[in-house]
Amino acid sequence: MRHNVGMKRLDYIRVVLMEPSHPGNIGACARAMANMGLSRLTLVRPAEFPSAAADARAAGADHILKNATVTAGLDEALADCELVIGASARARTLAWPELPPPAAMRETLARKSPAALLFGRESSGLSNSELERCHYLVSIPTDPEFPSLNLAAAVLVLAYELRKAAGEEDGDDAEIKHNEEPRAAAKDMRAFYTHLEKLLELVEFGQDPGAEKLQRKLVRLFNRAQPYAREVRMLRGIFRAVEEKISGRKK
Amino acid sequence: MRHNVGMKRLDYIRVVLMEPSHPGNIGACARAMANMGLSRLTLVRPAEFPSAAADARAAGADHILKNATVTAGLDEALADCELVIGASARARTLAWPELPPPAAMRETLARKSPAALLFGRESSGLSNSELERCHYLVSIPTDPEFPSLNLAAAVLVLAYELRKAAGEEDGDDAEIKHNEEPRAAAKDMRAFYTHLEKLLELVEFGQDPGAEKLQRKLVRLFNRAQPYAREVRMLRGIFRAVEEKISGRKK
Numbered sequence: 001m002r003h004n005v006g007m008k009r010l011d012y013i014r015v016v017l018m019e020p021s022h023p024g025n026i027g028a029c030a031r032a033m034a035n036m037g038l039s040r041l042t043l044v045r046p047a048e049f050p051s052a053a054a055d056a057r058a059a060g061a062d063h064i065l066k067n068a069t070v071t072a073g074l075d076e077a078l079a080d081c082e083l084v085i086g087a088s089a090r091a092r093t094l095a096w097p098e099l100p101p102p103a104a105m106r107e108t109l110a111r112k113s114p115a116a117l118l119f120g121r122e123s124s125g126l127s128n129s130e131l132e133r134c135h136y137l138v139s140i141p142t143d144p145e146f147p148s149l150n151l152a153a154a155v156l157v158l159a160y161e162l163r164k165a166a167g168e169e170d171g172d173d174a175e176i177k178h179n180e181e182p183r184a185a186a187k188d189m190r191a192f193y194t195h196l197e198k199l200l201e202l203v204e205f206g207q208d209p210g211a212e213k214l215q216r217k218l219v220r221l222f223n224r225a226q227p228y229a230r231e232v233r234m235l236r237g238i239f240r241a242v243e244e245k246i247s248g249r250k251k
Numbered sequence: 252m253r254h255n256v257g258m259k260r261l262d263y264i265r266v267v268l269m270e271p272s273h274p275g276n277i278g279a280c281a282r283a284m285a286n287m288g289l290s291r292l293t294l295v296r297p298a299e300f301p302s303a304a305a306d307a308r309a310a311g312a313d314h315i316l317k318n319a320t321v322t323a324g325l326d327e328a329l330a331d332c333e334l335v336i337g338a339s340a341r342a343r344t345l346a347w348p349e350l351p352p353p354a355a356m357r358e359t360l361a362r363k364s365p366a367a368l369l370f371g372r373e374s375s376g377l378s379n380s381e382l383e384r385c386h387y388l389v390s391i392p393t394d395p396e397f398p399s400l401n402l403a404a405a406v407l408v409l410a411y412e413l414r415k416a417a418g419e420e421d422g423d424d425a426e427i428k429h430n431e432e433p434r435a436a437a438k439d440m441r442a443f444y445t446h447l448e449k450l451l452e453l454v455e456f457g458q459d460p461g462a463e464k465l466q467r468k469l470v471r472l473f474n475r476a477q478p479y480a481r482e483v484r485m486l487r488g489i490f491r492a493v494e495e496k497i498s499g500r501k502k
Binding site: 028031032034035059061140141142143146148149152153156163164167200203204205214217218221224231234237238241244245246 | 396
């Protein structure tokens with residue numbers, strides 16, 4: 001049984017936008033949050049809210065906009081948060097503790113207590129006094145030649161890392177999703193290779209002295225595909241059709 | 252000394268958008284790409300391009316829009332790509348190999364050869380025949396209750412994971428040894444499948460009404476193996492030997 005404790009902890013996380021100037025960005029942030037399972041949005045002195053532009057860009061994440069908290073100051077926005085992580089695009093000269101997104105989001109989630117992700121203004125980021133409210137800064141790696149992330153893009157990347165961290169706690173692994181269908185068993189693969197070898201003899205392809213080497217190459221190729229049992233049966237059906245055509249049983 | 256080999260490999264990656272309907276999304280994708288250091292954008296039958304809306308949303312990533320390739324079909328877009336990763340939001344019933352974003356992007360970058368990230372239409376994603384062009388699918392984890400990612404958001408998440416993977420490679424230098432040998436390019440795989448189809452006709456295997464379905468099964472099997480160029484030449488050599496035997500040129 002899966003308990004989804006990691007996913008439930010996403011409910012502790014609050015996204016705080018500092019003086020967002022474009023209502024469209026607020027909507028896009030709400031959509032990104034909803035995509036990743038975050039729900040609590042706080043807006044500190046938004047230029048315009050509510051707004052039709054925000055609704056449009058939210059693309060259905062109306063519940064987040066409807067439940068958003070609007071505050072007159074940062075103190076009020078962060079009042080119930082025990083951990084504040086500041087998203088900062090700019091390299092800082094001051095020695096703020098800084099973590100890459102995966103580590104920062106794992107740390108945030110591990111707290112199991114109300115935490116805020118604080119995002120600065122589109123134009124000028126966070127002021128020094130606002131940065132001082134943060135326990136950590138998180139910096140999203142970008143191309144130094146084009147570092148300016150859209151506000152919703154920054155929210156999306158951190159929300160995505162939060163969801164990944166939640167998934168890891170819940171036991172999702174990074175493995176290839178396995179299909180339930182059976183792969184061909186080793187003995188079926190051996191029979192397949194024997195059949196293939198006979199077929200190559202029949203059509204006189206790659207015979208001595210290269211035959212053994214050729215066979216090894218084919219083994220490597222087909223093993224790489226890890227064929228399903230059904231696929232091996234299909235290939236052998238093709239081999240039989242070739243044999244029948246050559247023997248003249250099929251005109 | 253840092254060589255930035257990982258970052259340089261980002262130049263191999265092509266973002267391919269299938270029939271994007273909103274020019275604003277094209278611009279937002281270009282911005283996301285530029286943020287993460289990707290530069291090669293291909294648009295297959297865009298509804299509108301170039302466009303003022305794309306320029307506006309690109310927010311300065313003009314070089315990407317200016318250098319974007321526009322094609323009339325997917326074949327042309329993927330012609331030089333040895334690996335195609337399809338971004339797919341929907342759960343598939345068919346057995347496509349599927350990787351989570353970090354693993355998929357590490358694999359993509361490790362190849363050191365031209366690769367495409369293929370994104371479907373805003374409304375309807377990728378068709379089955381388009382999905383068959385993909386060696387892997389990558390699925391971005393989202394909240395099942397609000398799974399619909401904006402096109403640029405999907406591009407951003409994968410580009411972000413690519414940049415992280417590049418950073419990891421440049422950080423530790425302890426590179427996994429990858430084979431330098433070239434994989435078969437998409438156009439060579441197409442020629443291979445056409446050849447295979449003719450051969451199946453010749454031996455009267457799985458002809459109508461099952462022919463198309465059979466062909467799709469074979470495409471999935473061989474795509475999964477991601478054959479090297481040399482292997483595809485070898486297989487086609489076998490096909491020719493069968494043809495010659497049947498035609499009587501070889502007794």
